Amino acid sequence: MPLSPPAENGPSAPPRVIAVSGPAHVGKGTQLRLLAHRAPQLEVCRPAEEHVPQWPALIGTDRTGWWLQGASYQELADVLAASFLARTRQPHAGALRCVRQGLPMLEATLAAVAAVREKRSTARAADNARAVLAPYRAALYAAEESEYGIVLLHDEDPARGVARGLARSPAPNGLLENYRRRLHEQIHRLVDEGRFDTAVVVGDRPVIDVQHELRQCLHRLYPAVPECALSRVRVVALGGDSDRAREAAGEYLRTRRGYARLDAAHLVGEAASDARTWAERLTDGLDRYCAAHPFLDRVSVEPVRDADALAELRKVFGDRLRVQDGPPAGRTAAPWAQLSLQRRLDRLAFDSAWTFRTPKPVSVHSLGLPPCLGVYLRALRERLTRPSPVVDLIAVTGSAARGTYEHGWSGLDVLVLAPQDRLPRLRQVRAELAPELAGVRLTMTVLTEDEFRAGALPPRLLHVLTLSGAGAIAPLWCAPGLALPVPDAVTYADGSLRDGVRAAVTLRRQLLLDAPDPHALYKATALLAKIMLRVECGAEYPADDQAIAAFHRRQPDGGGDGPGDVRNDRAGAERMAGAVLRGWLATLGAGPAPGNPVTGALEAAPPRTAENRPPW
Structure with a gap:
């Protein structure tokens, strides 16, 4: 027993x-x-x-x-x-x-x-x-x-x-x-x-x-035993012999990437006899600091120069530890050294914050596009991948990827991942296949893998990567073993807001014209509506008309029960653009209208009527 x-x-x-x-x-x-x-x-x-x-x-x-x-x-x-x-x-x-x-x-x-x-x-x-x-x-x-x-x-x-x-x-x-x-x-x-x-x-x-x-x-x-505060914290160890480079790296991570900048000697306290003891004391100091600041999920620690100490820290933190070593002291700075450092730090920060997903290619037929575009995309894939690939990824984005393509109105957006030296070949293939498009507007975006990993992407592509990570967008072809980054929620939200700023500026530029471009006005209105709905209620509207209808239900434009034919009716398009712009600008106010700068009394504004209010 x-x-x-x-x-x-x-x-x-x-x-x-x-x-x-x-x-x-x-x-x-x-x-x-x-x-x-x-x-x-x-x-x-x-x-x-x-x-x-x-x-x-x-x-x-x-x-x-x-x-x-x-x-x-x-x-x-x-x-x-x-x-x-x-x-x-x-x-x-x-x-x-x-x-x-x-x-x-x-x-x-x-x-x-x-x-x-x-x-x-x-x-x-x-x-x-x-x-x-x-x-x-x-x-x-x-x-x-x-x-x-x-x-x-x-x-x-x-x-x-x-x-x-x-x-x-x-x-x-x-x-x-x-x-x-x-x-x-x-x-x-x-x-x-x-x-x-x-x-x-x-x-x-x-x-x-x-x-x-x-x-x-x-x-x-045993409540006296505190919980560990480091389970989600990402750590960057800043080393190297150059104090100036380490200072620049620490400040960039603090001001641009939200890292708390901490001094290793202060965290460790008294001198440690060996690397293992040093690493354990540093871990304890970090644990105490992060417990006192529970909102932190990323910290940088400096200076960390000893190779044995770094090896012990890797055992402690695993993949959540990243190391940035500066150039040796006295070495002549390379051209664009500051910009190169910032891009390395961006990649370092995103490598630990973003997840990576191996995409699964889909067939051209699954996109449900018109025959002319199906022929074009198959030829493009054939020319760029055989007999030997000249690209790492070919993906259709935009309305053609989301199942909302409308022939005669929508364009074809293609994303290509390829090294810089492949541009001549891409230009040649694009020119050779242009007749297959039958007048459809093509936008081909070419990026390198380094740009993906460093997050050097426009907001629209951050959105594409997020949809790819969710399985909503899949490539037509990708190199074996390729993994695409999936942005974290903070980076994605920041990119969306920057895209919203750009869309609001585009709307005002169009509204200033005697004859606005209907396509540009409609797309900018729909984009800003999508971003506001995404931030406000977490909803995604792949189709432009769905986003405009959802925005109208939330904030009517004053033109009736529905948004109307915003795509083809100029007055309706300008009215909807104005409603979206007013909604966007209302979120930027600091509070109630300020008083008179001299007397402090509120000045009455004339009431808005159908006669004195412009369509936007």
């Missing part, structure tokens, strides 16, 4: 000992140190082997041989049991205690030794361990009941867990490798039996993600 069967009635208060267990090289020590840094009221106990006199004699000897070959099984059980129980009996001031390797690990260790020595199965080895620990049963049961047990696992599968552990630190010999394998089996057996309160799978996750899960679990039971 199990060494410690579950109690029928749990304790009224949570246990006062937090035990973090797990196999070798799973990160127990790192997680305990981070926990202790952040919650100094926790008392971290010495390892169990330091509590009995038998262990000091083994220090400096072949301890593995003693465990697995040198001593009798009963002697090993006596030493281990005495170690764990002596640690439990250590006096403390009533505060929470943290221990490395909880009581269930005693049984797991002895069972693994039995499996190696006697070549026992997992179940038979567990029976041996319980039998040899029988004299200590009552004391061990009471000690285990006083613990809240957390076990860290390399993987949910024991075999994969062993492989991960050995990859992190290979065993020096076959005997120890076999022992680790058997220990994994015994730990997973104990997990299945419910001997741990919580199991956390580490896998390839960065240290801070595991710490976040641990602290979430502990905070519910």
Whole structure:
């Protein structure tokens, strides 16, 4: 039967000992140190082997041989049991205690030794361990009941867990490798039996993600243990020998990309003896700062020059850490150095903030376009991709991609991703295929992959990338392995508003003309309406007429129950453009109309009537 069967009635208060267990090289020590840094009221106990006199004699000897070959099984059980129980009996001031390797690990260790020595199965080895620990049963049961047990696992599968552990630190010999394998089996057996309160799978996750899960679990039971504030925070480490370049990089990230700019020395505090300690203190300082500023999701830290310290930070933050090294001090600045630095920082910021999606191409037929455009797009794809590709992506955007194309009114928008040196070939192909368009207006936008990654895109293309990420737009062809960025919500919203500013200016330019361009007026009106509806209620209207009708329902233009034939009726188009412009400008006001600058009295304006109000 199990060494410690579950109690029928749990304790009224949570246990006062937090035990973090797990196999070798799973990160127990790192997680305990981070926990202790952040919650100094926790008392971290010495390892169990330091509590009995038998262990000091083994220090400096072949301890593995003693465990697995040198001593009798009963002697090993006596030493281990005495170690764990002596640690439990250590006096403390009533505060929470943290221990490395909880009581269930005693049984797991002895069972693994039995499996190696006697070549026992997992179940038979567990029976041996319980039998040899029988004299200590009552004391061990009471000690285990006083613990809240957390076990860290390399993987949910024991075999994969062993492989991960050995990859992190290979065993020096076959005997120890076999022992680790058997220990994994015994730990997973104990997990299945419910001997741990919580199991956390580490896998390839960065240290801070595991710490976040641990602290979430502990905070519910022990409010004194604060939650981790770094689970969503992106970190940029600024290094290099040039103080001027580092200063410029830090200020650009702060003012243009919303990063909090922090000093590494202030966060770390006292001098650290090694890179690991430095990285853990920096992590603790960041955690405290971000807990005090919970709105932050991105920070830059400077200076970080040491390569070992950077390696330790990468273990902690994983992919959420980005590194920007400036040029060596004294090197002559390259042409356009400032602009190049800003573009690198943009790419660095967007690489961590944006997600990337591999697009799935669609057929030309699926777009439902007129035959002449189908012939054109198939020929374009053929010319640009065979026999060898000269582009990385061909995609149809705009109304032709959204299923709202109207022949005779809509144009054809094509997006091409290609290196700069392919422009002559693209120009040649475009000229050769122009007769196939049958008079349809073509707009071909060519961008490089670097522009995509650095976010050097007009707002319309940010919208295209967002629709692509949602699966609403798919390419006709893309290079194998190509992944397109999907903008984050903040960048997308900012781009939409900038597009709205441009649309409002375009509307006024058209309204000033004696004969506005009907197409330009209609498209600018619809674009501004789409942007306002998107920001206000999160709704997307792919078709221009849908957006104008939705805007009219929200803010009538005064011309009737519906917007009318805005596309073909000049008076209706100007009236709707004016309504959209008034709605846009109303959002820019600071409040009620200001008073008279001299007297402060409100000046009455003549009422607007059909006679004195222009159509816009």
